Amino acid sequence: MPFTPNAHAETASCKPWPLWQAYWSHFVQGDGRVIDHGEYAEPSYSEGQAYTLFFTLVANDRSRFDLILNWMQREMAQNDLTRFLPAWKWGQRQGSDWGVLDSNPASDADMWLAYTLLQAGKLWQAPEYTKLGQAVLQNIKQHELTYLPDAGVMLSPGAEGFNEAEMWRFNPSYLPMQQLRYFATQDSAGPWASIREHSLKMLNEVTPQGLVADWVAYHKPDGWGVDKVKGPLGSYDAIRVYLWAGMLHDKDPAKAKLLGRLKGMAQAIKALGHPPMQVNTLTGASEGAGPVGFSAAVLPYLQALKQTAALQAQNQRLQAGLQAGYFKDLLGDPPRYYDQVLGLFGQGWLEQRYAFKADGSLETVWSRGCR
Secondary structure, eight states: OOOOOTOOOOOOOOOOOHHHHHHHHHOOOOSSOOOOOTSOOOOOOOOHHHHHHHHHHHOHHHHHHHHHHHHHHHHSSOOOOTTOOOEEEEESSSSEEEEEEOOOBHHHHHHHHHHHHHHHHHHOOHHHHHHHHHHHHHHHHHHEEEEETTEEEEEBBBBOOOOEETEEEEEEGGHHHHHHHHHHHHHHTTTTTHHHHHHHHHHSSSOSSSSSOOEEETTTTTTEEEEEOOOEEEEETTTHHHHHTTTTTTTHHHHHHHHHHHHHHHHHHHHSSSSSSETTTTTTOOEEEOHHHHHHHHHHHHHHTTHHHHHHHHHHHHHHHHSSSTTOOSSSTTOOOOHHHHHHHHHHHHSSSSSEESOOEETTTSSSOOO
């Protein structure tokens, strides 16, 4: 059943959010479809829909929230998110037909979807969102968990396609500790506390140089190590691990452990003056300059590490990126979807538009009262 936009909802925060408004105008279609203009045929991904849903909540915009949610449910989840996880990719098929291109769900999108729905239910006092969020969480438990020999339960990147004979592949950026902590408070009998514990152990064992790879693997009988398909490469996926870690509440016991283990990126930024495009997590070698979105992603991380000079330098790079292109208030020229998303996360957090509490729940500037 579609959600009806709240006629009294306001697109209001304490102050304007130019990047958010520009992102909405450029990347979101009128019916609520989030478009990746950087790819052929301009597809939509469940990740993009879920991230944008989160930003509409941060912006206190319930009408846009319902647009995003309704499109995602109708087009990606067979019109029923209570029963089906969203397909991860939607776009133009052969000819002029549009629809699902790959029905396999992606657990990072599903985690953000469940989390955002639960937070929307709480912050907007809307039980219909809470109920739907609980249903999505149950579907994640049913379809996206995997059990490792001697390592317990973990969140698989998707419903299928990531396990081989005695090898299981994982994406560390799919596991924000905030979400796992919050899910454990809402579903104490569920696997979330165990997944969080095993994820922290994973990150400890696959970061010998303090750097994270995009993909890692669990091998039987050797345990955690390099993914033989992707190798020890850290780039576009892994940059989010530093982002999530930096945004953890100071009272979350995982924060100090993670930051202590992930100092390799701060060292690379200090040496290069910017986040590298890619790193080798075994040797520590880095290559290239990451896009401006990478600078946005490391803002919370650098602040958490009290790297003041590096924080200021990356914030300046972000501001320069906002002014460099033809498209007003967007990052880069041409502006790319992923840079804007990282910018909304990193800049939005730095500007205190939202924060994560010690229990992993969301606090927004409008929910605590404007200052």
